[in-house]
Structures are given as C-alpha cells and as structure tokens.
Amino acid sequence: MSEQSVVKRGTEGASPRRRGIAGWGDPRGRRLGGWAFILNRLTGLGVLAYLFLHLIVLSLLARGPSAWDGFVSIAASPLFLCFDVVLIFGLLFHGLNGIRVTLVGFGLVVDRQRAMFVALMIIGAIALVVAAIHIFTVG
C-alpha cells in the first residue's frame, strides 16, 4: 500500500521572501564563490575595525614612552598573539581574494576564477602557517 499523507500543518515560521542580509550570510546552500563573498566581507570589516583600533592605540605614542611601553608588554601576551594570527588571516584572505576579485572584476581569467581562488588560498594557508610560527617563536 502506498504511503501518502498530509503529515503536519503550519509547523513553523517561514523565511521572508526577500532574503535581505540572510542572502549574504546564510551559509546554507552556498557554493565556493558565495563563501568567498561572505569571508571577503567579514575580513574586510574586521581588518577595517583593526585599522581604527590600531590608530587609537597608536595615540599612546603621543603620550610618551611610559604609556607605549606599558601597552607593548600587554601585547606580548599569548591572547594578543592569537589575535595577531586572526588579523594575519584576515589580511591574507582579503588581500589574496582581492587579487582574484580584481582580475575577475576586470573580466580577466573569469573562466579560471575557481582554480585561481584555490591556488591563492593555498598560498595564503602556507603564509598563515609561516606567520603564526614567526609570531609565537620570535614573538
């Protein structure tokens, strides 16, 4: 006998028809280019936030040697070093993906963009590992 039935009715709220910001950030159903787009936005915003933070922190330099050297001793803590690795990741991803987006955006190597993305990410991963080792060993 065939199984055929209405199982349930009106179970939960459905998504709005215009996806809005979910169209950027909802990872479900995303493919490579979509992930690159999301990460490009997140790393761009993150690096920009760091830029502002960095500029504010640098104002300590204007307050003289004791203020600055006090901060530097905090910045050498392991937590800060982890933060540095995240920053390097952001810079590497945004920069390397930016190379792809720029070339593709001018209509260059469009049909090889996926391979280019993979190649750039491999370069980025190697650079990130090297940078992380440098940060934790040299300090």
Place this chain on the structure above:
Amino acid sequence: MTERSSAPHVVIVGGGGTGGAVAHDLALRGLRVTLVERGELTSGTTGRHHGLLHSGARYAVKDRESAVECIEENRILRKIAPGSFELNDGLFVAITEADEAYEPLFFESCLASDIPARRVTRAEALALEPNLNPAIRCAVQVPDGTIDAMRLPLRFFATARRNGATIKPYTEAVAMTMTATSAGRCVTGVSVIDRTSGRRYEIGADLVVNAGGPWAEKIAALAGVDVPIQPSPGVLVAVRGRYANMVINRLHASGDGDIVVPQRELSVIGTSSWLADDPDHLTVPADHVAMMISEGSAMIPAIASATVRATWSAARPLIGERGATSGRELSRTFKCFDHAPDGVEGFVTISGGKATTLRAMAEAAANVVCAKLAIPDPCRTREYVLAPHTAYYA
C-alpha cells in the same frame, strides 16, 4: 481596442494555447473576456508539448485536412509572432528501404497539400546535418520549425490583455451557474476559487467557452454535458546537446519516437501514444522512454549516448468516442461543439487540434461564439501581430 461596457461577457475556462488564442480573438472583436486557469498559464498540455511548428508534412499522406490546416497556420504564425520560432526548417529522412519506397507518395502528398517540400539527396542531407545516421537513403526538406511551447501562447495572453481581456491564472472553475430556460438550461456564470487567496466567487457570463484541452470532459461535466474528448498521452524525452539545426523527422507513416526537435541546448525526442482516462494521472512508462531513445538514435546515432535531461508525458486532447483502440486512429483536427442541441445554452467547447493550429481553433470557436451572441465583427487574428511575451508581465 476599447472595452465595450455593454458588450457581452465571455468566460473562457482553460489557460492553454487554445484558451489564450480564443481570448485574443474575442477581445479583438470587442467582447468582454475573462479567462480562468486553475494553475499557471500553459501548465496543462500546452507547455508540455513537443515544441514543433508543424509544416503539415507529417499528416500529408493520411490526413490531408490536418496537413493543409498546418501549413496555412504555419505561415500565419510566422507572420503574427516573429521571434517565437526557430526557423530552421525540417528534414524528413528515409532510413529503411520501406521508408524510401514511401518517399514518392509522401513528397507528392506534401505538394498536393501546398507544403513547399524539396527533395534532398543523401549526400546533401548529410552535409546539412552531419550527425544524421549515415545509412539514410534520401530526405525531404519542409518548413517545420521549433516553437517555444510556453512563450508563443503567452503572446496571445499578453495581446488579449492589452485589448482589454482579464486573465486569471490560479483560478479554478469549480461549478457552472445554470438557469432554467424554456428550451432547457443555460450557463450564466462560473464559480471559481482563487487558489492564491482561497476566496470563492462567481463570475457572471453571457457565454462560457470550455477550452480545457484534455480536461474539457471534466469541465463539460460541470455543465452537465458530455464531450467526446479522449486524453491521449505521449512520452517525450529531452537530451542534452543539440545534434541538429533542423527538426529531424522519420520519413514513414506516422509512428513513435520519430521526431527530434532541437530547442535551445536540448534535443527533444517524441513521442508515443496511448489512451488514458484522467489527464491528471499521467505515467512515464520505462519502455516508452527506452523506445524514444532507440527510435531517436535510429535517425541521429549520437542520441543513444546523450545525457537525458528530462522525461515526461503530455496528454493530447483527441476528439473521438471512448473505446477507440489507439490514439493514432483519431483525427488530429479540432472541433467546436455548441452544446445547445444537448439542451445546454450558453456553453461552447473547443477541443482537439494541436499547438500549430491554436489560432485557427480559436477562430472557429470565436465564430461560433459571435454567431450565438450576434456579434458581427469578423476575425482579425490572421494579420494582427502579437505583443511580445514579456508584455504579459507588464
């Protein structure tokens, strides 16, 4: 065309190619027109058809009436709907000795039906279509073409609406309003449900046209009349890749799987034929699918190894009594039934026919409708160039 507020109101049930063409024809003659369709427009047989603009050659030998109708409508459609066809002509190819023996009769019948046929040698045919089976013996070129099965009818809907017709998709006719008269009963309206809102309401009508295709029997039953429509499904197979520029037909008496219609990046092979009771329950039998591939590859060998994109069935609305043994015995031509002799006034059914003859079917139906409503305006759809399909969404 301005709507005449005092003009009779005609409700058309069925939003396929026929319904759209009837709406266009009646709107041009100045009637008030409302068309209802239970789903999306062209969601029945119309959208599912092969996409073949017939030259009529297929029917030239056995059904001269259909052949003449086809070539006439083929010429008219090219004129009134430019851009809706791939105009690459068709090639009928003879593969077996029997096919070759059939060629003289076929060729003469085409000419006798006013179809501009041209004899093509084996060498020329293979130069025209390098993917053809090299074993072909000879071929005949005729003015077939590829139709966009949805967008051509959409142009009729778009034009009808520009001329004042109201088109209501997702609106299902669920009952006819009947009034008793001295001669029997009269249809005076249609009860519909708007499926997008769930609202049920009634549309008053001076006359109702049943353009339900294979569903015409079900719609007629709402008015308590019986129409002899036999749903006759056929299987179609679309494969990826375009193996011919022209429509490739087998040069023989009509059979199964003997037409390959190129369309966009697909080749569509069809079709088979059997009889069904309910157009809402169509099957896609495995053996029919296999037959499409094997028959199609007899003409174009590459089809045997092509990737199948889709397989589906479409139900032809054939005119005939239930109990006929095979769909192919029934005439392909259309008929318009005025149900007044059945004791039901104000109700007309148009059915049968095929996509190529949709305009002619509409003309016949509109002539009956206008005669009944005493509208003197003649049919103008032979010359009236249709709006583009995009106009429907404006």
Place this chain on the structure above:
Amino acid sequence: MNASADPAYDTHATADTGHPIRLRVFRCRAGDRSGHFDEFRIEVAPDTTVLDALVAIRTRLDPTLVLRHSCFHASCGTCGMRVNDREVMACVTKVLELGTPTVKVEPIANQALLGDLATDMVDFYARFNAIGRPLMRESEWLPDASRPAGVESYNRFESCIECGLCLSACPVVASDPRYLGPAALAAAERAIDEPRGLDPGAVLALIDDPQGAWRCHAAFECSEACPSAVDPAGAIMALRRRAASGRLRSLLGGRHA
C-alpha cells in the same frame, strides 16, 4: 517484485513504489505577512522529480497548493524553486538524488510571491525590458553543417529561460532590489555581443550604472544556480571589462568605445 524490471513501470510514479519521502512545502496565501511549512508524505520512483511530487500532492492531497509549472524539461523556466536551500528547476531535480529523507521546498527568493511556491515575475521582466534584449540568437551550432536552401540564417532561442533562479541566489539582490541583477546583465552582454538592431553603446551606458554591472560582488552564485548554462557572472565580468577598458582608453586620450 522488482518494479523497475516491469517494462511499463512508471518511472515518475508518485505512489506504490516503496520509497516514502517527506516534503516540507512553504505555504503562503496572498496578503499574508509571512508563511509556514506544511509536511506531506508520498512515495517516489527513481525518476520522480520534485515537480512530479508537488503536482501529485496538489492532485491527491491538497488542491490548494499553488505552484508554477509548464514544460517539464527546464525550457520554460516556470518551476524554479529553492529545494533544500539551493536554487533548482523542480522539473529536472529528482527527489531521490537529493539524498535527504525530508525535502524542503520554498519559492525562489527575492521576488514577489503570488502564493505558496508561485512567484510573480513582473519585477524580473521589468529588469529584462530595460535592456530590450533580443529573444533569438544566431545559431552557433554545428558550424560544419551547410545551410538548407530557403533558410536565411540559422537561428535559435537565447539560452536564458527567464526562470529567476539567478536573482534568487544573488546576495546583492537579496538586500537591494534596485540592482539590475544577473539575468538582465547577461542579456545586456548578449545584446552587445550580438546587437541584432539594438544600440550596443546605449546598452553599455545603461549597465555602467551604480545599480548595473558594478553592483556585482563576484560571488558567482548566479552562474552556479543557472540551469541553462548562461553564466551570468561571466557575462557581468565581460561587461565590466568593456566598460573599464572604454574608460581607461578615454583616459589615455583615445575615443570612448
């Protein structure tokens, strides 16, 4: 009995196959602010598509289900949907190949809804009409074939089937409806590539707009979603190359192309 060994076996069966499947179907009526999901259970065969399943649900379980469909072979573009969060044509998406016991079916996103799974394509065509692109293209198939007598030129329909999947998948259209969007931009590139009576300069000026080709952020989701190999993202990038090289050439003293 192995049903598929039967030559008359219905390859698109929606009953008595022994393969039950659940469909979570988005429901929404005209005028509703938000929708909900209904769940249905039917049985499917190996070739049964999401569209077959939905039509079976409408025929046998719930006649109020509203959906668009027409050709059943992905050439009309009406049955585009989001199935398990991906944009697909329901008519060529086999239920069992999705590999999930429950299949989520939603209408395409970023477009107005008529009800349930049916979208209103007015916005889609408003974008298209701005380009005024041609419907037909010169045939680029079988170049070694000779031309039949009496046929002026090979032609064929444009590959785009106007389904709207690209607009549904595009992250930019998701948040800003003013963006011209992938389908119309792909049409623009076609119109410049093969004008057939259109003015390529005017089309290029139209897409060189803040809401035109430059809104694209190169996510390539449109090209991934396209069921008809149009590659809208590639077309957008080609347009940008045309626009940018024109600008740079004019900067270097040449005439703006």
Place this chain on the structure above:
Amino acid sequence: MAQSEGPTPGRIGTTWTPSGEVARPTWGWILQAVSGALVLVLVTLHMIANHFVVAGGLRDFADVVAYLSDPVVVVLEVCFLVVVTWHGLLGLRAVLFDFGFSPRAETAITRVFAVLGVAIVAYGLWLTWTITSYH
C-alpha cells in the same frame, strides 16, 4: 499588474530605471582596485619594516621613534595610511550601500565618510609629527 496581490517586498515597479547618476561607477571600481593593489604592496612593506627589519620587530618607544626618523619611512607610512583609509572606507560604503538605503541616506553616508577619511589622515599626520618631534 492586477494579479500581484501577494506580499510584495521591495517591488521595483514595472520598469527598471537606471539611477541616472552622471558619474559612472566604473571609476569607483577602478580606484578601489588600484587602491587595493597599493594596500597589498604597502601593507607588505609595513609588516616587513615593523617586524623583520629590526630583530624581534619594533618594540619599545625608542624603536618607533628611531624608525620614523627616516623620511622615506614617513612618506611610505603616510601613503599607506591614505590608501588604506581610502580603500577601507570605500569598501565599508559599498557594504552599506548593499542594504538598499534611500538615495538621500547614501549621499549622507558618502559625505560622512569623506569627512571621516580626511579626519583619519589628519590624525595620522599629527601623530607622525608628534612622534618624530621626540627625536
């Protein structure tokens, strides 16, 4: 069109119309790409100069002051600040514009960002001047 009675979020109407801005955005994109490329070069120089040239990287106050005593370094760092500010603010503007605000709001964003950019660069110049004056 009569049949659209459903929820219609963000309808664009029956005809898509270009925004009609005279300034073509091609230049915006070209400048964003060029500034991106410059940032890539300058950020690499910045990192190398700050973390690899001096053993163990720039650390204490004296290191920083010594670093900035070289006029070439000052020029490079100021260029870096200008370019990265340009690229960052233009990028943030592009993200905000994807929200589909009104044209008036978009004009306001552009103006605020222009002022912000000038302020950031001015702050950087002041900071550089202050530090170098310790020398």
